[in-house]
Amino acid sequence: MATNQQDLGMKAPKTPEGLGIPYALVTDLVLRRILLDGKANVASLARALALHAGLVDNIVQELRDKKEIEVLGMEGRNYTLALTQFGQKHANERMAKTRYAGAAPVSLDVYRAVVAHQRLAVSVNRAVLKDAFSDLVIADELLDELGPALNANGAMFLYGPPGTGKTSIAERVVRISPDMVLVPRALEVDGQIISVFDQTVHIPADEQPEELDARWVLCSRPRVVVGGELTGAMLDLTYDQSSGVYLAPLQMKANNGVMIIDDFGRQVLTPDQLLNRWIVPLDRRVDYLSLNYGVSFEVPFDVKVVLSTNLDPSDLGDEAFFRRIQTKIFIGAITEEAFDWILSRVAHTMGVGCNADSAEYLRMMCIREGGDLRPYLPADVCKLVKAVAQYEGKPSVLDQANIDRVLGLYYTRGVGGSGGYGKSDARRSMAEILDSPKGSEAVSGPVSTF
Structure with missing residues (x-):
């Protein structure tokens, strides 16, 4: 069952106002794209920037009026476009700020609304779990512990000796919600671009809806798996100096899905540090991120967090820590x-x-x-x-x-x-x-x- 794009109003905008982002940012994208490609046409720009062709055509006409774009000729039915000397100067100035020339971003407000609409609401029984874990051998007694833990909001803690299937169980949690969700390619905040879509995390549907705003990708619910390599930096925005683009943190990529922290307690990031970082997200389902010049903003934290460890829980955290993880399930040897x-x-x-x-x-x-x-x-x-x-x-x-x-x-x-x-x-x-x-x-x- 796919997300209802009509309810969300996710059709491709045909006007600058419909994009919900600064118009100057859009014109800069057009200029940078042509600068990188050398020449372009309306159709190629629309594909590269994930914008409606009619909207791109209007932007091109405006930039032609400003003497920043010129027409070199025609290839088939398309005008071949290039930058004028003035346009190249302007494009290079904008390129010095950021080299991003990909899909146009979506607004933070729309992103919040879409994540809220697609909230991971779990409601399972034993039959549903048996189907989700059909390729594993799991006793009914364990299923009866997993079910309430999945139905409950909040993080889930799996512990037990090595090799008992904790990771396999955690990785299949996302199967309980087989519907599709919309993931933005990029997000605009304070004029900055945050790259969200990640091919290693987000699995697109085989066919995207024809009328869908191409700035969004219809995907399976995301599943992020991280182990001992987890550091605090992975949970915050990362600024790429070479491109001038921010990369979304792991939990933001996992929104509307599942984030699994495997081998919990063996990370450079200690359990106490993780708790301090996520004390607000786990309680209030919102997270706060900061741009590198100090501007902070709120994003949704709609993530089912699953912690998996073979360490003694008493070595990982105190009472305050485990109070915020209300479901703890022991997974031992098999029969x-x-x-x-x-x-x-x-x-x-x-x-x-x-x-x-x-x-x-x-x-x-x-x-x-x-x-x-x-x-x-x-x-x-x-x-x-x-x-x-x-x-x-x-x-x-x-x-x-x-x-x-x-x-x-x-x-x-x-x-x-x-x-x-x-x-x-x-x-x-x-x-x-x-x-x-x-x-x-x-x-x-x-x-x-x-």
Whole structure:
């Protein structure tokens, strides 16, 4: 379901007033575009600047009257335009301020209104979540914790040991709202241009509405994922000296969508620093940004923030911090049934032969070496089985011999004289392991049929 552009009035403006931005900024864009291209026509200018061709034609006529643009001739049905000497002088002066010559920006007021209209309003039940997470194996009990956390406004905190699927769950949160939203290519504030649209974040619809104001792009709801590289500078405007353009911060690019901070607590930006930076946005759903000469302005903060960590929560923040993150969900090891189901699907997809006995043996060995079952283990093991098979020129089969071999590669070996690896020696026979107390426990659970 796409955003209703008619309700938003997102048709391409045909008059300067309809653009909602300073007219001088628009004429400067036209001059800079022609200066960069050498020559142009109305159609090429309209495409480059994301403006209605009729509006561009009127601007060109005005600049011709001012002796800044001249007509060189015709190519087909289009007049070929170039800058006069006076126009080049003016364009170079404007180029010294900013080299931006892309899509015309939208106004801050309109941006606020559009973000508010497209607000991420989540309302899910177990059936919706099962569909959104259909490619993951998640217990109903965990879904029943995720559902209320997603329905609640505010940030969500996922914690637990490494490799339990926290990131995979977080990355799929955006699926619960499969509708489309409008994202501006650029924003105008106090005569400055802020670049918002980011091809690494925003995924455009295959077809854009014909009458849509081309300064906007119809996209899937954005999903921003950032890990240990997060710094405080990424949460503020960045001024590009070479172009004279500001780059929007990550949370602004994530508006109407989801922002995932993975490996939370391992960033250069400490949890306390993040809280201090976002204390107002998390409470009031607005953020404050500043231009490099001191002008501050308010922008929407319509972002579902998901924090994911394998660190102890008590090491990350105090009571004040976690009071602002009202939903905290522990994600631990998976069940034996889930492990078998994942192994079955992964083995089938990767073309690795597998049966119930090999599944039982692998499960038991993973518990011995790692202590519990993690959802990433089947894929890692199957990849190594295929690598061994390729090396030996044999079929890819998950049997006891191959399991012992790949686990010998997978887990670290002890550096003492025992010659073992991991927490034990997986090269021991099945009988030896079954004789041990832990081995008996490991095989006592149910085994799925493949």
